[in-house]
Structure formats: structure tokens, C-alpha cells
Amino acid sequence: MTMIGLIFAGLAALLHVYIFYMESVAWTSERVRATFGTTETEAAATRELAFNQGFYNLFLAIVTGVGIVEYLSGHTSVGAALVFAGAGSMLAAALVLFLSSRGKRGAAVKQGALPLLGVVILMIGLLG
Template identity: 65%
Template sequence: MIVVGLIFAGIAALVHLYIFYLESLAWESPQARAVFGTGSVEEARATRFLAYNQGFYNLFLAILAALGIIFVAVGHLGVGSALVFAGTGSMLAAALVLFVSSKPHRSAAVKQGLFPLLAVGALAIGLLV
């Protein structure tokens, strides 16, 4: 079950890397505007600094999860698990905040939080068994 949790953590990290790309590197692109519902290029420009910063939060969470996977892979289960829990747990918490605070964004919150939830659950079960 630990391996399953790490696989889900890896997928969660990849999702958050993609979010980083959209928010920090491609915010004004048609793709990012479609994903985040930003109407015009002008609206995107007005919020670019917020998205840029938020994108880096997503990058750092992805790095935490990826480092945790690496540590587990090289035999440091305790450190690696703690890093995976920190990264994916924070991803999950952010998704829950979005879900509770914005009804129109609940679908996005589910997409953002599904793999972190599965990672946390599977890893916890794997460590307890």
C-alpha cells in the first residue's frame, strides 16, 4: 500500500507542476485562461502577480512530495513519508479550502485534491499495516 500511496503522491506532484506552469509561466495564455476562467488577457494581466506567487506554492508542494518519494525509494521511510505527508497533506488542505470557500470552483477543488487524498490515505494505511 505504501507503493500505491507513493504513486498517487507522484501523480499529485505532476498535477501541481502543471498548475505551477499555468499560473506562473503561462497565466495569460488561452489555455490558462480557459482552465482558470480568466476572461480576457487584460483580466489575466491584472491578476498575474497573484497567480505567479500562487504557482510557486504549488511548485514547492510538488517538490516536497517528490523529495519524499525519493527518500522512501532510497530507504529512508520515516523522512520520506513525512515529506510526502507534508506535501500531499498541504495540497489536500488547499483543495478543501477551495471546495468550502467557492461553490463555483468545487469541481476544480476535487480535481486538485483527489490524488493528494488518495496518497495520504494509501500511505497512512500502508504505514499502519
């Protein structure tokens, strides 16, 4: 069961690397603007904020990835703690988005589903 939780956490980390790319690298591109529902002017005005936010997503992905590697290397306590910190933060951010922006609830569910599954399944695996 823990392996399934780690797989979902890893998928969440990969998703957050992609979000990093969109926010920090491709923010003003037509495709990313369409994804986030921003105009060219809005994207230009928020570029610095998005750049910074993208790195938060990258760092959460890195913490989760390091946790998975540590867990699989036999450092199960440290690894699990890092996975819970990284994926749990992803989940918390999705919850904040869900509660604070009615129009972005679909995005929040997409952003939060994988870390939720990772955290819950990993917890069940560790307790079982």
C-alpha cells in the first residue's frame, strides 16, 4: 500500500514540476494564458508573481521527490516525513485555492487529487 501512496505522491510531484514550467517559464505563452484564463496584459503584469509561485511548486515537488528516494533507500521515517511535508503542502495549497476562488475550484481539484491520494494511501500503508 505504501508503494501506491508513493506513486501518487510522485505523480503529484511531476504535476507540480509541470505547473512550475507553466508559471515560471511559459507564463506569457498563449497556451498557458488560456489554461489560466489570463489576457496577454494580465500575464505580463503578473509575470514576476507567477515566476515566484512557480518556484514554490518546484520546491514542493523536490521535497516530495527526495522523500520518495529516501523512503525507497530504507530511510522510511525521513522519507515519509518529507513526502507528507511536500505532498501535504500541495494538498493544503489546493484546499486554499478551492476555498478562496469559486471559479478555480476545478483547477484546485485537479491540483489536489494526486497529493490527496498520495497522503491518504501512504498513511494507510504506514498504519496498516
